[in-house]
Amino acid sequence: MATRKEVAELAGVSEATVSRVLNGVGPIRKQTREKVLSAARELGYTPNSLARNLALKRSGNLGVIMPYLPKARLFSAYYFSEILNGIGSKAQQEGYDLLMIFRNAEEPTDYEELFRMHKVDGLVILGAKDELGEREALRALKQNQRPFCVVNQHFDGEDFPEVDADHVEGSYAAAGHLLAEGYRRIAFLNGPVSYSNSVDRRAGYERALADYGMIPELQLQYEGNFSRKSGLAAARDIAARLQEMDAVFAANDRMAIGLIQGLEAIGTTAAEFPAIVGYDDSDAAEMVTPALTSVRVPFFEIGETAAGQVLSNRAGVQELAGRILLPTKLVVRASSLGSARQEHCCSLSRRLE
Amino acid sequence: MATRKEVAELAGVSEATVSRVLNGVGPIRKQTREKVLSAARELGYTPNSLARNLALKRSGNLGVIMPYLPKARLFSAYYFSEILNGIGSKAQQEGYDLLMIFRNAEEPTDYEELFRMHKVDGLVILGAKDELGEREALRALKQNQRPFCVVNQHFDGEDFPEVDADHVEGSYAAAGHLLAEGYRRIAFLNGPVSYSNSVDRRAGYERALADYGMIPELQLQYEGNFSRKSGLAAARDIAARLQEMDAVFAANDRMAIGLIQGLEAIGTTAAEFPAIVGYDDSDAAEMVTPALTSVRVPFFEIGETAAGQVLSNRAGVQELAGRILLPTKLVVRASSLGSARQEHCCSLSRRLE
Structure with a gap:
């Protein structure tokens, strides 16, 4: 893959100028701008991971469905914050950003669309309840073989990928x-x-x-x-x-x-x-x-495992497992x-x- | 704007079938599928907010830059979690999802690119330090009139939109x-x-x-x-x-x-x-x-205000303010x-x- 240095050499400008042109940070002479853009095109230069994602038609986002609780300070709840730490840690390792999607009480649950619209490459679902709309939305993901994982909720009679504690x-x-x-x-x-x-x-x-x-x-x-x-x-x-x-x-x-x-x-x-x-x-x-x-629940590991399941499936490395239960510990x-x-x-x- | 019901009527199928076709949930007869897709096209049907965003060429994402701290459990820190609650609350009100972007120590800071690639429509920056690369990345946003806001960090001598407590x-x-x-x-x-x-x-x-x-x-x-x-x-x-x-x-x-x-x-x-x-x-x-x-810092309101500044600017409602300082309170x-x-x-x- 071409480097910024090669683009600069071909265009006969400095690397800093290449950055400024590609970032639209002016003032840049029109002629210089065109030279850089044409050199970048010729070499097929993709500046970084974001551009690579675009070329690969992936969003680079791991979606996280958050419950709709208008008054709750979700990020302050130990349960959510620790799971998010685990998900975030794994996402960061794998070069993904986290897209937090708040359930919208006014629109029907439609996870499938997030994939169709390329908003996410995988989905971790938090705070799900056992309701008909939820089951249908998850079944659609399963049927279309989307990489997803339900955290801390079990759906009896379905075969969804789930991670929870025992x-x-x-x-x-x-x-x-x-x-x-x-x-x-x-x-x-x-x-x-x-x-x-x-x-x-x-x-x-x-x-x-x-x-x-x-x-x-x-x-x-x-x-x-x-x-x-x-x-x-x-x-x-x-x-x-x-x-x-x-x-x-x-x-x-x-x-x-x-x-x-x-x-x-x-x-x-x-x-x-x-x-x-x-x-x-x-x-x-x-x-x-x-x-x-209290009973220690490995929330961090639950988040990490769920994200790992989704992202490794995304990479075609392994099949989605069924239900994974991590052990707890009395303190x-x-x-x-x-x-x-x-x-x-x-x-x-x-x-x- | 056309409704799912109108698409169903024109195609001569049920509303459930329209959903199944658009979500790719099979099995669906090829003929039915084509009827639905052609009706949706004819009526210009956009199923929900996600599709509307796509049509408007916006991502529907409010970006949040998070610090790169491999070992810290960021979401568990009171400071971050409360600010995120405020940002999340405002984003939810305005129909935006939150895209958490972890700073990557291996790649140069390039916020501008997030806009160019349509990953975000606005950006709230948390945990920034006063460093040269950071200043340059923020200057690029400022120069290109991107809706952004720096939280809890002041850059002397710049005129960045900032929200903090006093x-x-x-x-x-x-x-x-x-x-x-x-x-x-x-x-x-x-x-x-x-x-x-x-x-x-x-x-x-x-x-x-x-x-x-x-x-x-x-x-x-x-x-x-x-x-x-x-x-x-x-x-x-x-x-x-x-x-x-x-x-x-x-x-x-x-x-x-x-x-x-x-x-x-x-x-x-x-x-x-x-x-x-x-x-x-x-x-x-x-x-x-x-x-x-202790000294009470209105973290929730800081996050809410920062997100509000970014999203109202995004909507062209008001100019970005300079530095906003919210009051603290000794307890x-x-x-x-x-x-x-x-x-x-x-x-x-x-x-x-």
Whole structure:
């Protein structure tokens, strides 16, 4: 492939002049301009990766579908930001830019068109829900053999390429830990069931109880929407039944933290405070007091794997795999260990006195 | 503009069939396919915003230049994530997708080309440093009247459209607060001077000292790189001089939190602990103990304003403004109020005992 230097030599100008002409940065004499353009044409000069993409009829963009949540600060959510870090890292390695596409509530979901219009060369789909329009849009991608990958959502009965963590196993470990610590009446604050994630968490929770010959107590089942606010709201209901439970498993850290803050605001004493386990192991888990026991989800690796699947398929290297499940890991901290929680606070106060 | 329904009527097929043909979702009889395509052509049917963009020769993408930091998890940094939320919110309102472009260390900075190749219709530039290549690339945009905006970095002597917060004023408030609280020997943990931000923070710090007839003490000036780790590292040096200072102003929250954690790890007693003020007012400021006094920077509004400037300019509505500076706000918490800090901890321990 021709270089900028060769274009400069053929046109009899400096390399800087070649750049200025190609970038339209004036003033340049018309004659000079024409000499450079004709030399570039003659040598078939493509200045960089962008031009190469154009020549190869690819966009150079890896598309990322983002949920439509007008008020949420998506990039600030640990879940999204870490997955995006993983996707971005892989895209950067492979020389792709990331095209963030926000779902538009007013237009039908049509992923196929993004490929037809050459907006993207591959697609990672975040925040999908199990809805008819979504299934159809994904089926179209599958049928046309587009490189795509669904993250953190499973579509039963389809054979879409999916990357997720094993949330059944993770939730089994979370509830199992509470049971092993001697807690028996474990409330469950889950997310909405339109996410396969919530369904998986329930399965793990129920399996752990079953190991001890127990079934979930109906009056101890709560639902939030994964926001801290919904944890705060649940605190009111949970506070009313504190005598009936000794622990709470929350389906993510934000709800767990909202629950802790809500129970504290109400004035719950240490003796009444339930043991609490969150999920995600977000950075906030280590910052709250008491530090939150949680289930570490390898979000970065999920994003990296999904992008890798899409881009390697794009390059024709391998077939799209089916469903890839990455392992989770329970991280035990003070919030699920009653005595340790008090000790942590006492040592903190001693040091600062 | 023609609708899908009209195409369906003219072709004598259902609307679903029109969609399937245009999306290439088979099987479709060849004859049906041709009828639909000919009807769509005849009516000049453009299925949605993507097609309209294509017809208007615009990409529909708002470009966002991201720094090249191979190991950093950019999307997890409060600074970037909040700015991106603001940019994303405005882009979504205006019907644009976000194209995240990671700076490539191996290729020269060439923003102009992104426009020439129709990859973007406008450009917001994050994490720029004051370097020659950067200045040249921005000058090319300016010369060609491209809609662009530089965020959180000032280029002296240029007339680039810029949006930032008033960091001189913010740092003046931070150091002024410590002085008003009676602290006199105030150490300064700043960021690298290649960012105009760090230069602004120093100016505010020095101006506040000057109000009290003081100048910075040379041995109390420290530099980090805005990471928590660099705050941890600075803690070692600062611990060695605790007798010479009574407060520290850190140029962002992450360094302030690293510093607090570092001093705690060393076993600094409450009596020795300096008052600490951070900067950014990130979500972590409220989560640490003691809660961190900080300067609130309207990152979301900065992103929103920058994207608004670019997109309104794109639409020919208004000229690009010069430098827009948004106001900051000091948020006082326990970390800069010695007595309040101890009280907070005691009440915490009382509640949990």
